[in-house]
Amino acid sequence: MSVKLKACLCLLLATTQVFLCLAQKKSIDQRVDSVLRLMTLDEKVGQLNQYNGDFSSTGPITKDGDKQRQIRQGQVGSMLNIMGTAHTRQLQEIAMESRLKIPLIFGQDVIHGYKTIFPLPLAEAASWDLPAIEKSERIAATEASASGIHWTFAPMVDIARDPRWGRVMEGSGEDPWLGALIAGARVRGFQGKGLGNTDAVMACAKHFAAYGAAIGGRDYNDVDMSERQLWETYLPPFKAAAEAGAATFMNSFNTLNGIPASGNKYLQRDILKGKWGFKGFVVSDWGSIGEMINHGYVKDNYEAALSAITAGSDMDMESRSYKNNLAKLVTEGKVKIAIVDEAVKRILKKKFELGLFDDPFRFCNAEREQREMNNPAHLLVAREMAKKSIVLLKNDKQLLPLSKQTKTIALIGPFIKAVRDNLGFWSYDWPDDTAMIVTQWQGIKNKLGADAKLLYAHGCNIKDTSRAGFVEAIEAALQAEVVILSMGEARDMTGEAKSRSNIHLPGVQEELIKAIQATGKPLVVMLNTGRPLVFNWTADNVPAILYTWWLGTTAGDAIADVLFGDYNPTAKLPISFPRTEGQIPVYYNHYNTGRPAKNENDLNYVSAYIDLPNSPKFPFGFGLSYTSFQYGEIQLNKTSFTPTEKLTASIVLTNSGNFDGEETVQLYIRDMVGSVVRPVKELKGFQKVFLKKGESKTISFSISAHDLRFYNNALQYNFEAGDFKVFIGGNSRDVKQANFQLKK
Numbered sequence: 001m002s003v004k005l006k007a008c009l010c011l012l013l014a015t016t017q018v019f020l021c022l023a024q025k026k027s028i029d030q031r032v033d034s035v036l037r038l039m040t041l042d043e044k045v046g047q048l049n050q051y052n053g054d055f056s057s058t059g060p061i062t063k064d065g066d067k068q069r070q071i072r073q074g075q076v077g078s079m080l081n082i083m084g085t086a087h088t089r090q091l092q093e094i095a096m097e098s099r100l101k102i103p104l105i106f107g108q109d110v111i112h113g114y115k116t117i118f119p120l121p122l123a124e125a126a127s128w129d130l131p132a133i134e135k136s137e138r139i140a141a142t143e144a145s146a147s148g149i150h151w152t153f154a155p156m157v158d159i160a161r162d163p164r165w166g167r168v169m170e171g172s173g174e175d176p177w178l179g180a181l182i183a184g185a186r187v188r189g190f191q192g193k194g195l196g197n198t199d200a201v202m203a204c205a206k207h208f209a210a211y212g213a214a215i216g217g218r219d220y221n222d223v224d225m226s227e228r229q230l231w232e233t234y235l236p237p238f239k240a241a242a243e244a245g246a247a248t249f250m251n252s253f254n255t256l257n258g259i260p261a262s263g264n265k266y267l268q269r270d271i272l273k274g275k276w277g278f279k280g281f282v283v284s285d286w287g288s289i290g291e292m293i294n295h296g297y298v299k300d301n302y303e304a305a306l307s308a309i310t311a312g313s314d315m316d317m318e319s320r321s322y323k324n325n326l327a328k329l330v331t332e333g334k335v336k337i338a339i340v341d342e343a344v345k346r347i348l349k350k351k352f353e354l355g356l357f358d359d360p361f362r363f364c365n366a367e368r369e370q371r372e373m374n375n376p377a378h379l380l381v382a383r384e385m386a387k388k389s390i391v392l393l394k395n396d397k398q399l400l401p402l403s404k405q406t407k408t409i410a411l412i413g414p415f416i417k418a419v420r421d422n423l424g425f426w427s428y429d430w431p432d433d434t435a436m437i438v439t440q441w442q443g444i445k446n447k448l449g450a451d452a453k454l455l456y457a458h459g460c461n462i463k464d465t466s467r468a469g470f471v472e473a474i475e476a477a478l479q480a481e482v483v484i485l486s487m488g489e490a491r492d493m494t495g496e497a498k499s500r501s502n503i504h505l506p507g508v509q510e511e512l513i514k515a516i517q518a519t520g521k522p523l524v525v526m527l528n529t530g531r532p533l534v535f536n537w538t539a540d541n542v543p544a545i546l547y548t549w550w551l552g553t554t555a556g557d558a559i560a561d562v563l564f565g566d567y568n569p570t571a572k573l574p575i576s577f578p579r580t581e582g583q584i585p586v587y588y589n590h591y592n593t594g595r596p597a598k599n600e601n602d603l604n605y606v607s608a609y610i611d612l613p614n615s616p617k618f619p620f621g622f623g624l625s626y627t628s629f630q631y632g633e634i635q636l637n638k639t640s641f642t643p644t645e646k647l648t649a650s651i652v653l654t655n656s657g658n659f660d661g662e663e664t665v666q667l668y669i670r671d672m673v674g675s676v677v678r679p680v681k682e683l684k685g686f687q688k689v690f691l692k693k694g695e696s697k698t699i700s701f702s703i704s705a706h707d708l709r710f711y712n713n714a715l716q717y718n719f720e721a722g723d724f725k726v727f728i729g730g731n732s733r734d735v736k737q738a739n740f741q742l743k744k
């Protein structure tokens, strides 16, 4: 038999076998094994290799004109940044020309929406509304999957206590308990009714782990922390994501206590795949395997591949370390084939679960794409989410809401007519999307109709120092009954590789606020940004402040709903706002220290700064409503209980203001004495309560020993008997308190 004929017969046999195994009703694991048995070492390595597409880039590009050939030869398992059914179909067709016809997975950063852009994740976290957050991801998944995407690199579940870090925008803030709940909601939202449904995309919990603790808030920087801090603060949202069934995890760029995350066996094999029993696969971050060379952890890409595969990184995003070295490592006996097989199996399993072996083009339906990418219902959901994300930070003399009958309103500032800056960092530019974006100007016009007299002045640019527009802005303010100033950061000022050492309002924006305030006109300031900013003068002098973050496609409408009282703000900060950069990190769940200050003025050899109070400018959990809420005293049904019992803490909440409204009632505890010290407060519960004006309601929380667990010095997660405090309030600072005891 000629060599050619032999090769043809082998190929026929192989592909027939793949299809035979598909035809038979075998379990996914059996089907994975049948495919694996047919694969050469090079094809196995190919499955672990992920490339960026040539359309757009979310990292440093490596020039490589050869990707299509490599796909055809079965040397690529996944692509990222390929958007749209036409493009994904084109590459999937090439994958179908490969010997074993193993389909590609298309991954994409779908972080806060895909075509319909939602508020950035930190803003959504301010809603404390888990069903709404889940729904937001559901829509993102619906659009992305209709556009050929199988996999989102989200949610980012990194705890962040440092607003200088540009990626603070992508997470849920500083609290591990709230962060864990939101992580679960996001995973459920992305994965919907489960992989295999064509509107579900694989979630990817990232960046494993502790990326949010980059020293100095500088992106990609190292992380050094105690083991207990890791478990207590940084791992809970990851654990929650794994428990919610996240199909994949992404490791991170940083080192953790001297070991790069991509080569970190303790994180990936011992914790994630071991202790937590994670069955999905781990993708590296962009180039992070190769970057272990720069870290000084490995000599070259050969060692990088050895380190990463041994540590449990299954897929190599854009390093080419696996592609160029893994087969050699196996043939030279440095890596056992079983380790490669395990990684390949994890990836193939997801391809089966997605249904791609049955139909590699099932996400390539152009008609569905057209429909879902332009589904007006998605905009309505986005507007709801956006309203829920806006935080009312200040409202002296009830300046807000504004009357819709206000005669003349001056709308001033670089954000009033901004278009894409409403979207935020992780948003793609679609050819037809500018028309969809509702600017703040348009939103307010939509709300007030043609008769409203709106004056506009740009005032200043976001970043530069020109004051040329001040005069026009002051003139507009002087003619108006009320002034709305819209300030903030450009969309590229907070995000990946966007750390800032100075987180004040950029340019001359604060000067403009001062100039407008000097006109004596009632003034509302809106802050559009991706992170907590420092804006002390504004906070102390301007009567009304709305933190509007970056709210996405429907920003203008959502903002108008809030400004004019069609929506009463409910959001609460998911992160403490510092008074200055020098106070960072400032977070509510800190330890007491041996010398706690008695009050803000106490400087008697206590743990304090001599030049500023310890407290943040705005505390975690803070956010006002147009109405006001009064809290009664905490009633406990008993003051001590055993580990098999439950305690009920109740409080009467009254809507004492002039509007119907919703309050987020928060419950914190403090374990007074522990075998390791415990934070002064830890969030352990919250309820969103809607009350009509004048209405009162008793709000009850059930507390069990289960809620009092923590990681002790041996890293065992358990409760300890003793004295506790319970706090209930509308933010982490203004709370009522009571004492109880957990008996042995």
Ligand code: NOJ
Binding pocket: 058, 059, 080, 109, 153, 206, 285, 286, 496
């Ligand atoms: C690098 C980022 O850290 C990660 O979050 C993202 O998913 C990848 N680039 C892919 O864009």
